[in-house]
Amino acid sequence: ERDIRPFCTGRSSWLFSDTVAGAKASAMIYSLMLTCRACNVEPYAYLVRVLSELPQRALDADVTDLQPFNFSKPTA
Template sequence: FKIWLDEQAAQVLPESLTGKAISYTRNQWEYLRRYVEDGHAPIDNNVLERDIRPFTTGRKAWLFSDTVAGAKASAIIYSLMLTCRACNVEPYTYLLRVLTELPQRAADADISDLLPFNVAKPRDVLVPA
């Protein structure tokens, strides 16, 4: 495919739609190769795109946050909820746990154990019989 792209690039006008498509593909070749070389790499990012869709469609409504701190707080909550979804953690239960434990900790305490991916129960753990 790369050889074909290189051959076609010399035969089409660079500013034509085909020329732009070939140029784009050639410029992205390193990333295309990475997908083929690493079988763990997903072919697309549809999961992430689907997860952020509700927030991108609501973007206009959030332009008018009263304060920068309020907008930042909203962004943190959205991020935590999407991480809960990705880790199969039920958001209400997660927030209940976090909001119960946070007041009991010192202000400078490490709270990384309360992040959704650390709260998630490990899957596929074999328990010896």
């Protein structure tokens, strides 16, 4: 119940999404952020890494290593 509480409280805000595609995009991002939380991954660091690596990959490339439960901070 604790994990879905923000979803239930934000539901009224998402009611006014302009398009179905916008609502789906919001749902995907929300799902990724909750998965980050469940996997103890810092969401901002995750998004920075994913959004910097995705443009460098081919359209048909395997992206399973970019999922939150496979995410590890790069060693510098």
